[in-house]
Amino acid sequence: MSATSTSALAQAKNKVDNLSENQIGLLLILPLAVLLMVLYLYPILRGFVFSLQEVSLFATDPAWIGAQQYIDTVNSSRFWNAFENGIIYTVGSVAVTVVVGVGTAMVLNRSFFGERFVTGLILSPYMIPIVGIVLIFRWLFNGLNGAANYVFIQLGFVNEPVAWFSSSTYAMPMLILISGWALYPFVCMLVLAKLQTIPDEYYEAANLMGASRTRQFVSITLPQLKSVLFVAILLRMLWTFNLFDIIWLGTQGGPGNATETLPIMAYRIAFDGLRLGEGTAVAFLTFVVLAIGTIIYFRSFGERSA
Amino acid sequence: MFDLTLRQRHYLERATTYGLVVGMTLLLMIPMVWGVLSSVRPSQELFSWPPTFVPSSITLDNYQLLLETTEFTQYFLNSLVVAVLAMVFTLSIATPAAYAVTRYEFLGRKYVTNLSTIIYMFPLVLLGIPLFVIFSQIGLTNSRIGLALTHTAFALPFALMLLRVFFNDISPTIVESARLVGASRITIIRKIILPLSLPGIVATVIFVMALSWKEYFFALLLMNENALSTLPIGIASLIGMSTTNWGLILAGVMIMSLPPMVLIFFLYDYLLEGFAVSTL
Known part of the structure; x- marks a missing residue:
C-alpha cells in the first residue's frame, strides 16, 4: 500500500515538475481567479442587470x-447632495489622515526611549x-453630558452642550474627526x-554642509516621500469615498440627508426603501465617479508614483 | 539660531523629541483612555455633570453585567468562528497565488499584483446588494460560512501583499541549489519555502483574522438572526435598547478591541515591511 502511494506521489511530483512556468503559475492562481469571479465579477454583473430593472x-x-x-x-437633487x-x-478625512499620519511618522522616526512601545500605541487604532x-x-461627544462638551464649555468654544451627531452643522466635521482618528495609522505605517529606507548618509551629508532641519525635510525627506504619499492618498480617497461603516454608525446619513454620501444613499434606497434596482444604480454611479477620479489621478501623477 | 554649544544643541534636540512624543501620544490616546475609564467606573458616575475625570473607584460591574445580561459570549464565539473560517479560506487561496507571483512569470501576473487597487475601487454596496440576493437564493445568509466567504474576498489583496513580502525574502539561490541536487517543486515548497516563511504566514493569519473580527458591513447585511451576530453587530445593537447603558457598551467595546490592539505591538514590523515593498 505504501509502495503504491509513494509511486503516486512520485508521479504527481513528476507531473508538477514537467509543467512550464506559465502553466504552474496559472495553476496556482486558479483558486484566486475562481473566487474573484464568484465573489466579484458575477455579483457585479448581476448587479448591473438589477440596475436596469425595477426590482424590490x-x-x-x-x-x-x-x-x-x-x-x-x-x-435628482438627492444624488448631487450625496455626491x-x-x-x-x-x-476632509484624507487631509486629516495625511497630516496626522505624516506628523506621527516623522516623530516616530526619531530615536527615543520606549520607541517600540510608543509606536505600538500610536498604531493601535488600526486594530x-x-x-468600537x-x-x-x-x-x-455625547450630547447630554459628554466629556468633550464639558471641556469645550470650559475652554469657551461653545456656550452650551452641543448634540454633535444630530446637528447638521457639526455632524460632518464629527464624522471627519472620527475617520481621521480611525485611519491615520495606515498613512503613518506607509x-x-x-522613512526607514532613506539612508542616514543623506542626512549626515546635509548636516556636514550645514543644512537646517527644515531644509533637510524639504530637500531630502519630502522628495523621498512623494511616491508613497501619492499611493497613500489615492488609496485613502478610494476607501473613504466608499466608506460605509463610520457614517452609518455615526449618523446613518442624518440629520435628514446632511451626511448622506453615495454608498449610504445606495444602502438606504436598497434596504430601507426596498428598491434593490434603484439602489444598485446608485452604487454603479458611485463606481463610475470613482473610476473617473482614479483615471484623472493616474493621468496626473501616474508616472511619478510608479 | 542662537549660539549654542554642540552639547546644548544635543540636549535641546532630545527635549524636543520627548516633548513631541509625549504630546502626540497624550492627544491621540484621549478617546481610548476615556473609553477605558468609563467602562470601569460606577454607573451612576457616568452621567454626572460636571463629569468626574478620575473614577472614584474602579469596578468591573459593567463587565459582569455585560456577560450576564446580554448574549455577548455568543457574539464573541460567532466572531471567532467566522474569523477562523475566513482565515482558512484566505490562506488556502492567497498562499499559492502569492507564491506564483513571486516565483513564476506567467500570463496576467501584473493584474494579480495590482489587485488591491482594482478591488478597492468597487464600493462595498455595489457588491453587497447583489451578494445579498445571491446568498439568499442559495441559503448563505445567516450562515457563518457565507459571511466568512465575503471576509475572504476583501482580505485577499491584503494577505497577498504580506505573503509576497515573505516569499520574496527567500533567496532564489537556495531554491536554485535545491533544484540542482534534484529536489522536486513540491519538495522545495514543503521543505524550504514553507518553513522559511512560517513567521510571515503566522503574521498573515493574525491580520486576516483581525480584518474579519472588525468587519461590519457584510455582517450587518447577511446576519439577521441575533444568535448569529458577530461582535460588531451585537455591540452596536446594544445601543438600540430602551435606555442606553454606556458603561455596559464600552465594556463590550473594550473586550472586542483590546486583544487585537495588543497584538499590533508585536506585529507592526511585519506590516511596515509589507508596506515598504508593496503599494497597498
Whole structure:
C-alpha cells in the first residue's frame, strides 16, 4: 500500500515538475481567479442587470426599464447632495489622515526611549473595530453630558452642550474627526516604512554642509516621500469615498440627508426603501465617479508614483 | 539660531523629541483612555455633570453585567468562528497565488499584483446588494460560512501583499541549489519555502483574522438572526435598547478591541515591511 502511494506521489511530483512556468503559475492562481469571479465579477454583473430593472427586495417579477433609474438618479437633487457630501467627507478625512499620519511618522522616526512601545500605541487604532471607535466617540461627544462638551464649555468654544451627531452643522466635521482618528495609522505605517529606507548618509551629508532641519525635510525627506504619499492618498480617497461603516454608525446619513454620501444613499434606497434596482444604480454611479477620479489621478501623477 | 554649544544643541534636540512624543501620544490616546475609564467606573458616575475625570473607584460591574445580561459570549464565539473560517479560506487561496507571483512569470501576473487597487475601487454596496440576493437564493445568509466567504474576498489583496513580502525574502539561490541536487517543486515548497516563511504566514493569519473580527458591513447585511451576530453587530445593537447603558457598551467595546490592539505591538514590523515593498 505504501509502495503504491509513494509511486503516486512520485508521479504527481513528476507531473508538477514537467509543467512550464506559465502553466504552474496559472495553476496556482486558479483558486484566486475562481473566487474573484464568484465573489466579484458575477455579483457585479448581476448587479448591473438589477440596475436596469425595477426590482424590490421581495418581488418575484422584475420589470425591465432600461436606463431609467440611472437617468432619474442623476436628475435628482438627492444624488448631487450625496455626491457633494462624499467629496467634502473624502477631502476632509484624507487631509486629516495625511497630516496626522505624516506628523506621527516623522516623530516616530526619531530615536527615543520606549520607541517600540510608543509606536505600538500610536498604531493601535488600526486594530480597533470601527464599531468600537464610533461608539467611543459617540460617548465622548455625547450630547447630554459628554466629556468633550464639558471641556469645550470650559475652554469657551461653545456656550452650551452641543448634540454633535444630530446637528447638521457639526455632524460632518464629527464624522471627519472620527475617520481621521480611525485611519491615520495606515498613512503613518506607509510613511514610516518609507522613512526607514532613506539612508542616514543623506542626512549626515546635509548636516556636514550645514543644512537646517527644515531644509533637510524639504530637500531630502519630502522628495523621498512623494511616491508613497501619492499611493497613500489615492488609496485613502478610494476607501473613504466608499466608506460605509463610520457614517452609518455615526449618523446613518442624518440629520435628514446632511451626511448622506453615495454608498449610504445606495444602502438606504436598497434596504430601507426596498428598491434593490434603484439602489444598485446608485452604487454603479458611485463606481463610475470613482473610476473617473482614479483615471484623472493616474493621468496626473501616474508616472511619478510608479 | 542662537549660539549654542554642540552639547546644548544635543540636549535641546532630545527635549524636543520627548516633548513631541509625549504630546502626540497624550492627544491621540484621549478617546481610548476615556473609553477605558468609563467602562470601569460606577454607573451612576457616568452621567454626572460636571463629569468626574478620575473614577472614584474602579469596578468591573459593567463587565459582569455585560456577560450576564446580554448574549455577548455568543457574539464573541460567532466572531471567532467566522474569523477562523475566513482565515482558512484566505490562506488556502492567497498562499499559492502569492507564491506564483513571486516565483513564476506567467500570463496576467501584473493584474494579480495590482489587485488591491482594482478591488478597492468597487464600493462595498455595489457588491453587497447583489451578494445579498445571491446568498439568499442559495441559503448563505445567516450562515457563518457565507459571511466568512465575503471576509475572504476583501482580505485577499491584503494577505497577498504580506505573503509576497515573505516569499520574496527567500533567496532564489537556495531554491536554485535545491533544484540542482534534484529536489522536486513540491519538495522545495514543503521543505524550504514553507518553513522559511512560517513567521510571515503566522503574521498573515493574525491580520486576516483581525480584518474579519472588525468587519461590519457584510455582517450587518447577511446576519439577521441575533444568535448569529458577530461582535460588531451585537455591540452596536446594544445601543438600540430602551435606555442606553454606556458603561455596559464600552465594556463590550473594550473586550472586542483590546486583544487585537495588543497584538499590533508585536506585529507592526511585519506590516511596515509589507508596506515598504508593496503599494497597498
